Amino acid sequence: MKKYLNSFKQIVGVQNMITDPFDLKPLNQDWQRFYQGKSELAVTPTSTKMVSEVLQFCNQNNIKVVPQGGNTSFVGGATPVQDELILSLRKMNNILEFDTTTSIVTAESGVILQTMNDYLQAYRYQMPWDLGARGSCQLGGNIATNAGGLNVVKNGPLRNYILGLEVVLPSGKILNLLNKNRKDNTGTDLKQLFIGSEGTLGIITQANVLCTPIPEQRQVFFLELKDFDEVIYLLRSAKQFEQLGAFEFMEGRILQRCLPFNPQLKAPFEFKDDKYYVLIEICGQQIELEYYFERLLKHTEQIVFNQNESELQAMWRWRESVPENLHKMGHVLTYDLSIPPDKFEWFAEQVYYGRKGPYNAFYGHLGDGNIHYNIIFESVDEMHKEQHRVEEKIIKLTKDLNGSISAEHGIGQLKRHYMEVQKGKETFGYMQELKRLFDPNNILNPEKLL
Amino acid sequence: MKVLVAVKRVVDSGIKVRVKPDGIDLQGVKMTINPFCEIAVEEAVRLKEKKLIAEIVAITIGPKQGAESLRHALALGADKAIHVTTDARIDQAVQPLDIANILAKIVERDNYNLVLMGKQSIDDDFNQTGQMLAGLLDWPQATFASNIQISDGIAQVIREIDGGLQTVKFKLPGVITCDLRLNQPRFASVPNIMKAKSKPLETIPLEKLGKLHNSIQITKTEAPAIRKGGAIVENVDVLLQKLRNEAKLF
Numbered sequence: 168m169k170k171y172l173n174s175f176k177q178i179v180g181v182q183n184m185i186t187d188p189f190d191l192k193p194l195n196q197d198w199q200r201f202y203q204g205k206s207e208l209a210v211t212p213t214s215t216k217m218v219s220e221v222l223q224f225c226n227q228n229n230i231k232v233v234p235q236g237g238n239t240s241f242v243g244g245a246t247p248v249q250d251e252l253i254l255s256l257r258k259m260n261n262i263l264e265f266d267t268t269t270s271i272v273t274a275e276s277g278v279i280l281q282t283m284n285d286y287l288q289a290y291r292y293q294m295p296w297d298l299g300a301r302g303s304c305q306l307g308g309n310i311a312t313n314a315g316g317l318n319v320v321k322n323g324p325l326r327n328y329i330l331g332l333e334v335v336l337p338s339g340k341i342l343n344l345l346n347k348n349r350k351d352n353t354g355t356d357l358k359q360l361f362i363g364s365e366g367t368l369g370i371i372t373q374a375n376v377l378c379t380p381i382p383e384q385r386q387v388f389f390l391e392l393k394d395f396d397e398v399i400y401l402l403r404s405a406k407q408f409e410q411l412g413a414f415e416f417m418e419g420r421i422l423q424r425c426l427p428f429n430p431q432l433k434a435p436f437e438f439k440d441d442k443y444y445v446l447i448e449i450c451g452q453q454i455e456l457e458y459y460f461e462r463l464l465k466h467t468e469q470i471v472f473n474q475n476e477s478e479l480q481a482m483w484r485w486r487e488s489v490p491e492n493l494h495k496m497g498h499v500l501t502y503d504l505s506i507p508p509d510k511f512e513w514f515a516e517q518v519y520y521g522r523k524g525p526y527n528a529f530y531g532h533l534g535d536g537n538i539h540y541n542i543i544f545e546s547v548d549e550m551h552k553e554q555h556r557v558e559e560k561i562i563k564l565t566k567d568l569n570g571s572i573s574a575e576h577g578i579g580q581l582k583r584h585y586m587e588v589q590k591g592k593e594t595f596g597y598m599q600e601l602k603r604l605f606d607p608n609n610i611l612n613p614e615k616l617l
Numbered sequence: 618m619k620v621l622v623a624v625k626r627v628v629d630s631g632i633k634v635r636v637k638p639d640g641i642d643l644q645g646v647k648m649t650i651n652p653f654c655e656i657a658v659e660e661a662v663r664l665k666e667k668k669l670i671a672e673i674v675a676i677t678i679g680p681k682q683g684a685e686s687l688r689h690a691l692a693l694g695a696d697k698a699i700h701v702t703t704d705a706r707i708d709q710a711v712q713p714l715d716i717a718n719i720l721a722k723i724v725e726r727d728n729y730n731l732v733l734m735g736k737q738s739i740d741d742d743f744n745q746t747g748q749m750l751a752g753l754l755d756w757p758q759a760t761f762a763s764n765i766q767i768s769d770g771i772a773q774v775i776r777e778i779d780g781g782l783q784t785v786k787f788k789l790p791g792v793i794t795c796d797l798r799l800n801q802p803r804f805a806s807v808p809n810i811m812k813a814k815s816k817p818l819e820t821i822p823l824e825k826l827g828k829l830h831n832s833i834q835i836t837k838t839e840a841p842a843i844r845k846g847g848a849i850v851e852n853v854d855v856l857l858q859k860l861r862n863e864a865k866l867f
Contacts, residue, residue, distance in 0.1 A: 388807070389804070433801055433802075433804065460807050460810070463807060468806075468807075468808045469806070470808070471805065471806045472805065472806075472810075473804070474689050474805055475630075475647070475649035475650075476629045476632055476649075478804060480631065
């Protein structure tokens with residue numbers, strides 16, 4: 168990389184280069200600290216043209232590139248595997264316009280999700296997807312991973328809301344797929360290839376996103392149920408609610424252990440190991456509480472609900488703090504899978520019979536069939552010993568259930584070796600051909616996804 | 618033993634307020650029970666659970682929607698509620714001395730052993746009503762309570778004061794105002810909010826109990842100045858220079 172430093176100085180300017188190892192450290196590492204890259208240079212371009220020139224140069228000189236947004240990946244998708252050049256989108260953080268008639272926002276891909284929402288709030292609109300990493304994750308990264316999150320049960324996938332993209336291809340060519348038309352049936356929708364491509368086909372630099380109105384009212388219910396069948400029964404009722412905003416599930420086994428990590432946080436219940444907890448959010452205009460009281464009481468009497476904003480935030484905090492609290496409990500193996508919702512508990516019991524063995528627990532977006540299954544080990548060695556056996560078992564179970572080995576977190580480095588098994592030889596073959604079409608020199612995010 | 622808990626309905630502290638020339642914009646804004654009043658209700662419920670008091674009555678002064686805060690108090694565990702109705706702006710025109718006078722009338726009518734209230738409301742921050750009420754009733758008072766013990770008709774209260782903690786003891790009846798660290802109120806449960814509907818709620822128009830004198834007038838309401846960004850300085854010399862020339866500290 169050293170021999171290219173001068174060339175990059177010409178292309179991006181020294182002010183847009185990071186070479187100090189101390190500054191590169193957080194860029195070389197994912198937030199869970201599973202993956203350690205060895206990049207010696209990161210560039211922070213300030214325009215699409217600059218991104219194009221960087222990629223063109225890299226393509227000509229066979230320099231590998233890792234596009235990086237908020238670096239919040241769960242699967243090592245945004246950090247270098249070796250010493251690839253890190254291309255950070257952080258400085259391309261302008262929101263260009265919001266069309267109040269069509270509710271379409273146009274922004275550069277380095278804008279942080281929370282910043283988008285702060286901007287849109289003045290117009291009473293919000294981004295149609297939401298996730299815990301909202302304070303750090305960027306628009307481009309969200310699109311490149313087809314980020315999931317809390318609103319999928321209400322809004323459907325992120326894909327639905329991307330109307331247009333500007334993408335810089337590995338050759339440096341700028342592919343203008345920007346579009347503010349809600350309806351456009353003019354042949355193959357190329358932008359769909361880039362959504363969820365995890366930075367392997369091109370770098371997204373700008374997007375047109377359809378926004379959704381901020382709900383006038385939000386009401387959160389926290390319920391305690393006796394067994395998993397009751398949870399599924401509740402899910403079936405909740406899916407009939409037109410104003411359903413979220414349906415999140417947490418085992419009592421997890422929440423009970425989270426209590427010491429959230430000492431000041433008001434708990435909706437004295438969480439118990441043998442109980443099951445559901446967070447239901449209702450959002451919309453004129454929420455008729457009595458309607459929900461009546462229907463929810465048919466399932467359990469153990470229901471609390473928020474009387475004000477801070478109680479609403481507290482209830483969500485219990486759900487959102489689960490991943491970080493699990494990490495504080497030990498060394499975590501985490502699996503993000505799609506399986507039929509009614510099979511969540513059965514699944515957990517297949518991995519460790521009777522739920523014995525290391526502490527294991529599941530939680531997640533039950534409303535979309537997206538389970539986050541976690542195993543917590545006391546030592547790294549124990550984790551490494553078990554990892555292979557457990558993973559094989561989990562992948563097989565998922566495949567037998569016709570599920571997905573990655574519901575929302577993507578493939579990145581973590582699940583690459585399962586891709587062919589998951590997709591099948593033929594489908595996987597086509598994916599690889601598309602990769603060769605856009606990136607013949609394999610410079611963009613190598614050793615990820617495919 | 619019978620306890621009167623006074624609750625005020627205020628703008629939800631979790632939302633951003635909009636400032637208009639004549640005050641905070643209350644139009645369509647989410648309102649909820651004042652956090653310190655909620656702590657008072659919770660304390661009353663805990664005292665009842667310890668069997669130290671037999672009955673909790675919640676009272677509020679305000680418009681029609683004020684009944685929601687009473688229902689919240691009933692759902693948390695109050696037994697009865699009294700709604701003193703007025704259409705005056707509760708964040709401006711319903712002031713401590715007038716409130717204290719009205720509460721005093723109710724106390725005398727119903728014979729309470731204890732009045733619990735929040736130390737202050739988050740909209741006007743007066744921190745006067747409890748003290749004035751005790752004065753009018755000629756009762757002992759303990760304010761900023763962070764701990765309350767009751768036994769044999771004696772209240773022992775730990776107060777949070779600037780120097781630390783002060784413990785006071787007095788014979789009931791008395792007035793106690795509640796501070797943040799007294800307790801953490803429970804969530805209201807759906808079954809309890811439904812039961813709250815059948816608990817007695819008495820409505821009394823304000824004019825039957827007193828009058829609003831509006832002796833304090835609000836002349837101006839403005840938002841705080843926008844905070845300017847800080848700066849990172851390279852060394853202590855630059856810091857001293859900025860403290861002297863920009864912050865004008867010395």
